[in-house]
Amino acid sequence: MSAMRVDAKVVMLGKESVGKTSLVERYVHHRFLVGPYQNTIGAAFVAKPIQVGEKVITLGIWDTAGSERYEAMSRIYYRGARAAIVCYDLTDSSSFQRARFWVKELQNCEEFCKIYLCGTKNDLIMADRSVRQIDYHDAQDFAEEIGARHFETSSKTGSNVDELFQAIAEDYNDTAFQYMTEDTGVDLGQRKDSYFYSCCHNN
Amino acid sequence: MDGEGQRATVAWETGTLAPVDRLRTERADSPTPGLVEGTEPGAGGKSAMFVHAQSFEDLTAEAEEEALRGAELDKSEEDCTEELKALEEQHNNDFSSDGRAKEEDVSSEAWRSHRKHVFVLSEAGKPIYTRYGTEEALSSTMGVMMALVSFVEAEKNIIRSIHADGCKVVFLTKSPLVLVGVSRTCQSDRELLRELQYIYYQIVSLLTLTQLNHIFQHKQNYDLRRLLAGSEYLTDNLLRRLDRDPGLLLSAVTCLPLASSARDVVSSSLQAAKAKSLVFSILLAGDRLVTLVRKKDQVLHHMDLHLVFNLVGSSSSFREGEGWTPICLPKFNTAGFFHAHISYLEPASELCLILVSTDREDFFNMSDCKRRFLERLSKRSAYQTLKDALKCPSYSVAQVGIPELRHFLYKSKSSGLYTSPEFPVVYESDEEQERLMGLYQDLHSCLHHPTRPLRSFYRCSETENLLAWVTSGFELYLCFSPLATKALAVSAVNKLLKWIRKEEDRLFILSPLTY
Ligand SMILES: Nc1nc2c(ncn2[C@@H]2O[C@H](COP(=O)(O)OP(=O)(O)OP(=O)(O)O)[C@@H](O)[C@H]2O)c(=O)[nH]1
Numbered sequence: 001m002s003a004m005r006v007d008a009k010v011v012m013l014g015k016e017s018v019g020k021t022s023l024v025e026r027y028v029h030h031r032f033l034v035g036p037y038q039n040t041i042g043a044a045f046v047a048k049p050i051q052v053g054e055k056v057i058t059l060g061i062w063d064t065a066g067s068e069r070y071e072a073m074s075r076i077y078y079r080g081a082r083a084a085i086v087c088y089d090l091t092d093s094s095s096f097q098r099a100r101f102w103v104k105e106l107q108n109c110e111e112f113c114k115i116y117l118c119g120t121k122n123d124l125i126m127a128d129r130s131v132r133q134i135d136y137h138d139a140q141d142f143a144e145e146i147g148a149r150h151f152e153t154s155s156k157t158g159s160n161v162d163e164l165f166q167a168i169a170e171d172y173n174d175t176a177f178q179y180m181t182e183d184t185g186v187d188l189g190q191r192k193d194s195y196f197y198s199c200c201h202n203n
Numbered sequence: 204m205d206g207e208g209q210r211a212t213v214a215w216e217t218g219t220l221a222p223v224d225r226l227r228t229e230r231a232d233s234p235t236p237g238l239v240e241g242t243e244p245g246a247g248g249k250s251a252m253f254v255h256a257q258s259f260e261d262l263t264a265e266a267e268e269e270a271l272r273g274a275e276l277d278k279s280e281e282d283c284t285e286e287l288k289a290l291e292e293q294h295n296n297d298f299s300s301d302g303r304a305k306e307e308d309v310s311s312e313a314w315r316s317h318r319k320h321v322f323v324l325s326e327a328g329k330p331i332y333t334r335y336g337t338e339e340a341l342s343s344t345m346g347v348m349m350a351l352v353s354f355v356e357a358e359k360n361i362i363r364s365i366h367a368d369g370c371k372v373v374f375l376t377k378s379p380l381v382l383v384g385v386s387r388t389c390q391s392d393r394e395l396l397r398e399l400q401y402i403y404y405q406i407v408s409l410l411t412l413t414q415l416n417h418i419f420q421h422k423q424n425y426d427l428r429r430l431l432a433g434s435e436y437l438t439d440n441l442l443r444r445l446d447r448d449p450g451l452l453l454s455a456v457t458c459l460p461l462a463s464s465a466r467d468v469v470s471s472s473l474q475a476a477k478a479k480s481l482v483f484s485i486l487l488a489g490d491r492l493v494t495l496v497r498k499k500d501q502v503l504h505h506m507d508l509h510l511v512f513n514l515v516g517s518s519s520s521f522r523e524g525e526g527w528t529p530i531c532l533p534k535f536n537t538a539g540f541f542h543a544h545i546s547y548l549e550p551a552s553e554l555c556l557i558l559v560s561t562d563r564e565d566f567f568n569m570s571d572c573k574r575r576f577l578e579r580l581s582k583r584s585a586y587q588t589l590k591d592a593l594k595c596p597s598y599s600v601a602q603v604g605i606p607e608l609r610h611f612l613y614k615s616k617s618s619g620l621y622t623s624p625e626f627p628v629v630y631e632s633d634e635e636q637e638r639l640m641g642l643y644q645d646l647h648s649c650l651h652h653p654t655r656p657l658r659s660f661y662r663c664s665e666t667e668n669l670l671a672w673v674t675s676g677f678e679l680y681l682c683f684s685p686l687a688t689k690a691l692a693v694s695a696v697n698k699l700l701k702w703i704r705k706e707e708d709r710l711f712i713l714s715p716l717t718y
């Protein structure tokens with residue numbers, strides 16, 4: 001146990017049961033839990049260090065509950081986030097509608113939060129193409145339109161999961177470096193922390 | 204403590220189950236094992252952790268007042284029998300259309316024969332929850348239930364219960380919700396009402412009453428299942444607990460047996476890890492309390508604590524990382540949310556720490572409190588003692604050394620804590636445990652009868668002999684083998700109280716702390 005020192009806040013958003021928790025579980029613990037689906041209550045936080053070039057960046061990942069019950073509360077989870085993984089289930093078109101909702105919400109409230117659009121449960125598509133409800137290109141077009149990066153992942157097989165988080169860490173690293181050299185006064189939720197962290201490491 | 208116990212025998216050998224009011228004495232020089240509230244074995248110090256005097260009566264009073272206002276119940280009950288028939292027929296006519304997990308054909312005999320059904324609906328008659336089957340399949344049944352409630356209300360009455368055909372139907376109207384219990388058990392209306400209240404508070408704890416009212420004021424026809432989606436299993440689990448957990452029956456909480464020196468270290472480590480917004484720090488081992496530290500002047504209601512137990516115990520979602528969730532503690536305040544930091548001390552550990560904060564922005568502060576607590580605790584040997592205590596079974600009734608005694612429940616009223624041994628082999632199976640709980644429930648009903656409460660009660664049966672006894676200080680339920688006699692049972696009380704007094708340091712939290 002050590003004190004939490006987080007560089008970049010990452011928030012998982014999306015309709016319930018799209019697979020947010022599974023994605024975190026796969027990335028952090030390299031496993032896929034089978035068994036009855038347990039919806040997240042409120043939100044869960046986990047810090048995960050990740051190697052980017054020479055550096056180690058700690059992602060503070062907020063896995064939020066998809067239930068509408070917590071919608072009014074969601075700001076506390078995404079505020080100041082540097083990256084948002086907006087998830088939708090490739091086999092459930094209603095979950096894509098919900099993803100659009102979250103994108104709008106982020107665009108309105110968190111202009112510095114980079115969006116990663118993530119289609120989940122790709123293994124189901126691999127097993128049976130007919131279950132796909134969200135066309136790859138439609139999602140890709142939407143991602144371009146909103147300036148987001150787009151991934152299709154499977155937490156079951158692990159496909160594309162590490163790539164997703166690696167991209168987040170690298171993007172963060174690039175922009176953080178930019179901010180440090182420019183030293184602008186942009187108000188970013190985690191700015192103080194990241195500076196503090198960088199100082200500790202450089203000295 | 205020993206001396207005390209010895210002197211106690213003098214008073215006890217001669218006395219039977221006589222009223223004990225005249226035995227009022229201070230704990231310090233009590234000649235008896237404190238029969239008066241505050242001096243009984245397990246009584247906490249001056250500052251109890253829980254809302255004081257939350258007796259069973261306090262809990263149900265609210266519901267009963269409501270019922271009383273609705274006088275002339277008999278008449279309404281008569282009027283209702285027709286409706287009840289309709290309701291039963293309705294069950295036959297409802298068909299479940301889709302095939303989700305909870306699927307059970309609501310027209311089947313199996314569905315009808317469940318021992319206890321619970322339904323929650325809105326005042327507009329919209330289904331919100333059913334214990335068995337799906338809400339959709341039952342929407343017309345719930346409509347009939349609501350029609351019943353409003354039919355009676357129109358006459359300025361309140362419907363309380365209907366008895367028919369070995370089946371009790373109990374209604375609890377808690378605007379904007381209506382709760383209905385249908386039971387084939389022999390529990391009293393009162394017990395059933397109390398269970399419905401628990402379910403009501405379970406829902407409030409997820410949404411707050413303020414939000415509930417707000418929603419239904421704006422849209423009477425709102426489908427609350429939208430907001431409760433994914434929480435059904437919490438209610439399912441709570442109902443299971445109500446059948447099985449003595450704590451819910453006794454309105455009390457049980458502690459992990461632990462050497463008081465170790466518990467004190469754990470408590471003071473928690474006490475030291477404080478923060479401005481922190482109201483309660485609770486350390487659980489499964490369903491048992493290890494310790495609870497609270498803000499001065501703030502007390503927790505055991506019902507709220509049971510809701511927290513249920514939340515934590517029902518979900519593996521807190522297993523990974525650190526949970527941060529809004530939670531309303533309805534007995535504390537139905538209007539607002541607290542924010543709970545929930546995490547296990549170690550990945551596979553049973554030890555779960557819950558830090559209840561008033562500030563939803565305070566996650567990292569709470570996280571830091573946990574870190575400080577762990578840091579402090581893990582340096583001390585008490586942590587190992589605690590972990591060892593988790594490994595061994597709590598205690599067996601044989602340790603008490605009373606022949607023919609199989610099991611017991613003992614609740615100290617002033618501390619709101621209870622203790623009971625492991626179930627012996629005879630009650631190893633789930634069915635047997637539930638049957639024993641049913642027997643305890645019966646005894647509990649007798650002791651807490653609204654008009655004719657009993658102080659003590661002895662009952663023989665083919666399978667076991669039971670003795671229940673209540674004083675102003677404690678409640679005690681004993682289960683003996685059928686070989687035991689009444690005389691033996693009565694003398695066992697004394698012996699057991701002495702044993703609990705001797706062990707109270709370990710079984711109870713005698714000196715609860717505040718920040
Ligand atoms: N086949 C397959 N199933 C998945 C995958 N990811 C998640 N699931 C399943 O989808 C269900 C929901 O997964 P969760 O990760 O709990 O969903 P969530 O988004 O966290 O849901 P909430 O916490 O309620 O918001 C579970 O039954 C998972 O096993 C995947 O990549 N492939």
Ligand SMILES: [Mg+2]
Pocket residue numbers: 020021022038039040063064065066
């Ligand atoms: Mg989840």
